[in-house]
Structure formats: structure tokens, C-alpha cells
Amino acid sequence: MKKLLTAAIAASLTSLFLAGCGGGSKTGSANLATENDSSQTEVAKQADGKQDTAMGDLVTLRFSWWGGDSRHKATLACIDAYMKENPNIKIEAEYGGFDGYQDKISAALAGGTEADIMQLDQPWMSTFTSQNPDFFADLTQFGDQLSLEGFSKDFLNDFCVYNGKTVCLPTGTNALDFLVNKKVLEEAGVEFGNVITWEDLVEQGKKVNQANPDNYMINMDNGITFYVTRIYLYQMTGKQVINEDYTLGITAEDLEKAMTYTKRLFDEKVIVPYEESMIFKGAPQDNPKWNNDQFGSWLNWSSTADQQSWGANAETLRYPTLEGCVNSGVLVRPSQLFAISNNSKHKEEAAKFLDYMLNQDAGILTLKDCRSIPACDYARSLLEEKGLIYEPASKAIAFAMENPGTPESNVTNSDEVYDALASIIEKLVYGQYPDAKAAADDAYQTMSNMLETIKADAQ
């Protein structure tokens, strides 16, 4: 026991001194990275460098992605199948969870050590490509080896073309999704077929809480609430919140209307209160009530549509709209992107593997919908034919595609400005402003100031 105690003291002293030496800079981030590395990331090294040169034509590719277990399994199976078909190719898999993945990719790009093939997220692309237009290879140069035929031209132009180059391809399509639990709604007497406008959502939605004070129509955390405000704004004005020239496309009055509506959803107990949902921030499906049939619906990304156990009770509805609006404002975007590094020594081989995953039957059928519903038409119809797609998710995308909102461009996607708006909405819902007008004025002022700073920095 004495030994144990000594060991404990030694350990505590070491950790204390290490902590002390940190000296205030870069707190915690290093900790976090190692945690991620040890718990989630496994680097499967299957190739031997020496063999490479000896055999001459043995090509090693590195492929990095993030995801959950099912995606890892499907992707590894796809890699194995490809390597069996092409014995001269070795693919090293580098995979882990989403947490910390962006940091890792940014650091790798900055140091020139990125993988040959990378899975990327659409919101990062504007930053990456504006910092250096040559990080990623132009994918049109590979001709037949990587066919872009199956992808919608508009979709590629909106999300994959930067500085005139097609630098990435969408793995799947993601759309905002209004998923309802029919059982809960029917029991509460909600006529969910009649929820067409935002007004209907309030009128019908409050019935769920009236039927049982523990239950709510919408399960949603503060990260998603912001999208309700944004879509409402978009339907009302038909304009982007932030313009390309770093000005606001909306007025303080517009903001006030949208924020008043958002606040009403909470006041009428349509959305579960923040006090309860905050603890499940980022993962509202972790709330036990979600699978317990105590929530009527959620507004979320379609790639998360299968995160419930409602069975046949799950149904996708059209997103609520404002009367007379031209544009649904519903965001449609790639779920993830694949890109090839410009530093890669084997770009052609990398392109061939991308083609295998995105365009060829064997690859498509192994990967299935592990990266959401494929964006490539051929892949989507093949999977639909075989019944390999989760139906509520594909329905959400079909609805969104009927009348999609205008995609956001580089400037309009500023994390910093939107975070500021989101935190003001959060304060409003918590009752920190006398009324929505005060919040809207504050938001307008704050966002304008921020955009001015960003604009000054960009020049």
C-alpha cells in the first residue's frame, strides 16, 4: 500500500509540474488531440515502404475520413475489395471521429503532410481554398479515370468549384429535414398533414405539450434553432443574411420578425426549453425522451434521420413555409466532400479509387448510404433499386430538391458572425432581452461591426 501511495504522489507531482509549465498558452488543445488519437483514431498501416521501391510499381495511397462505426466498417470493406482487385495498390486508412478532424486536416495542410485522398466538410472549403488555391487537385484533369458525369452541374458549381477549378466531389446530399413521429402526434391530436405554414406549426405543435406537459412537439438544441430563424428570414426576404460585399442583406426589422417568431415557438411550448435540451447540445437524440416517444419531431440534417427507433412511425414532412414565399430557403448541401491533395505523387491512382467509390457498382454497393444518400445520380438510383436507402432521409432530400434555397457562398458562411447571431437568439430565448426588437437591434449592430472588421482584414 505504501508503494501505491508513493506512486500516486510521484504521479501527481509530475502532472502538477507539467501543468505548471504550460504557462498559459494553448491550454488543453494538446490534451484533447491526444485523447482523440488514443480513443478513436486507428492508423492502419498495411504497406511497407521498402517494398515499394523494390517492386517499382507498388503504389501507396493514404485516405483519411471521419465517421462512426458503420461508416468505418463499410469504407474499410471497400478499401479491401479495391486492393484485392488491384494488387499493386496499397491504401492506408486514417480514420476517426469528427471531433478534432478539422484541426488535424488544417494542421496537415499547413505542413504539407495531408493524405492523398481526404474527406472534407463543405463549410471548410471556402477557408481552405482562399488561403491557398492549390491545396487540392483539379478533378476534371483525369478524364475517363474519374467521371463527373453523374453529378449535377449546378450542384458542383455551387459547392465544388473554387477559383474555376473543380477541387472536390460530393459524397452525398444533405438537406434540412422535418422528421415527425406519427404515433406521438396522433395521440396528441395534431393534424400533422396540415402543418404547412409556420403559423400551423405553432397552432398544431402546442397540442403536444398540452396533452402531456413533459412532451414537446420539437426536439431541438440551440445549435439548430438558429436555422429556423435563418430559413424564416430567407423565406420572408428572399435574400442572403450576409452579402458577398460583407454587408447585411437583411434589415433590423426583418431580424425582429424572424426572432419574434422563434421566441414564440418557445413561449408556446412547441420546442423543448433550452434548460432541458442544453445538456444534450450537439446530440439531441441522446435525450431519453427522443426514443421514448415523448417528442413529436425534429428539424435537422437528413444525414441524421436514422437516429431514432420509431420504426414505421417515422415520417418526413415538407419544411414549413411562409405564405406567398417564392423560395423555400431549405438548405441543401453535400454531406461530405472527397478531394485529392495536390502534393500527392499518385494523383491518377487516387482518382481511380475515387471513381471506384463514387461511380462503380462494386464500390457503391459496399459503401451504400454510409455517407448519406449519394449525390451521383447513378449511385442513388442503383441503391434505390436495391432498397438500400433509408426512406425518410431520401424523402427529405426529394422535398428539398423540389425547391431548394440558394446556396451560401464564401463570405455568407462566416462561423464567427453566425455564432454571434446564434448566441443573441439564445439570450432572447432565455429572456435576457425585454423584447425581440431589442435583441434584433443588438444582433444587427453586432453583426455589422463584425463584418466591417472581417472586411478590413480581408483587404
Next chain:
Amino acid sequence: METNIKRRKAIINWINKNKGLFFILPWIIGVAWFQFYPFAKSFIYSFTNYTLLNQPKFVGLTNYIRLFTQDMEFWPSLRVTGIYALVVVPFKLAFALLIALILNMKIKGIGLFRTLYYLPSILGGSVAIAVVWKILFMRDGAINGLLAYVGIGPIDWIGDPKTALLTICILSIWQFGSSMVLFLAALKQVPQSLYEAAIIDGAGKLQCFFKITLPMITSILFFNLIMQMINALQEFTSAFIITGGGPMKSTYVLGMKLYTDAFKYYKMGYASALSWIMFFIIICMTLLVFRSSSAWVYYEDGGDF
């Protein structure tokens, strides 16, 4: 020829005199590379607009000026960090000392208890603990279940901006193990003869504690105070994994802001400036405590090294 020999002798002499340096060379290289280099680099970056992917451009004091005058998050964040440190440090030390006193008693199986009480510090800020904490403090969680017996609640510990910071503080106070182990070692160093003499003179338990125990362990108390204060001002993990800085930024400590600026908004230069301000605050606080120490810290050897 002669000068050559002389020079060689001088070199050998120098090496002989400074042999020690070679033994600690691995440490010197490690500290230089992993501590001083990043340290200096972040200072340089704090005067640039570095974004991790661009060529840093010198912008003078812009980052610092923006932090103090334009940034709407900086002062609230500093306030949250201050409150956090003011709550955590005293309570953690008091709790650690209390448990150390209990574990200093001679009872059977005390070794096992010591190990058990140290466990929370090892588990520390892991993601698994964050999940446990969420489950404990959620609306239908164990804490509210217990409080219901006394007729309190239910309280939304993490969802309510008034209690979220407190919940994070409790997690930190719960990790009192490392301070406790040091206190325990200090308690064992207090000579028994002092207690015996005091008891013969008719001193009670409480008097013994305040007149003998506490003064005798002030050096360790001082050490613990400094270390815990530095740790508290650098707090990041628990806020990041349990509340993400929310609700309403009520747990948005400086460490969290630093991380967000650096790795979410890619404002590396700006985050470097923030980290230097944090460093400056920590240094000032530490020096203050050091200055006060001559008044209340007792060293058996008179404080000489």
C-alpha cells in the same frame, strides 16, 4: 604549438567543469523545443494576422487593441474565469485538507481509502467523466433524484445559466486528489512531539489543528494554492466537454475562448495575443501570492534553499 595545447586544455577544463550540462541535455533540448520555441513563436504570432494556413503578416498591436476594446466576449469571459477560480481554489483546498486529515487517522485498510479518494483525479477531464456528469446532473438524473427527497427541485443544473458554472466547479473540486496526497504527506511530517506537548498543556483537538497542524503545513498549502490557481485560470476541459461554454456563455472560460478563436475561427494570431494576456494575468497573480507568502508561510529551515 603551445597555444594549441593550451586551447585544448581549456576546452577539456570547460567540459570537466560543466559535465552536468550533458547529463541534462535531453531535458534542455526538450524544454527548448517543446516549451521555449512555441512560447517565443506564439509571442511573435500575437503581433500578426496568422490564420494557420496563410503567410503571417505583421499587424502591430491590432490584436491586443481589439481584444480590449472591440471583443464583446473578452471581459465576460475573464469574469467567468475569475469566478470559477475564486470558487474552485478555496473549496478544493479545503476539501483536500479535510479528506487528508481523515485519511491521516490510523484505521484498518486506510491504504485502500487513500487510493479510492485519489481515483477522481486520475479519471480527470476524460470524455467518459463528462458523460457521467451529464447523466448525474440531467433533469431526471441522480442528483435531482436525491434532492427530491428533501423537497428541492428539479433543477436544470447544466441548462440553467445560473447553475451551469457551479456544476463545472463541482466537477473540478471533486478532483481534489493531487492536492490531498500532498497534504497527506505534509501532515505526516508534523512531529508527534508537538502534539504530545500541547495535549499535556491542555490543548483541545481544534486548538491543536489551528496552532500546530495548520502552521506546520503552510509550505505545502502555499504550493497547492499556486498550482491550483494556475490550473483554475487555465481551465478548459470541463467547460469544453460538459457545457461547450454555454448556456449563454455562462461557462465560456478564457481557455474555451482561446480554443474557439484558434481552431474554429482560425484566428491564430488573435488567439496567441489572448494567450499572452492570460499568461500575464497568471504571472501577476502568482507573484502576488509569492509576495504575500513571507507573512504566512512557515519553513522549518527558515526558507533557505
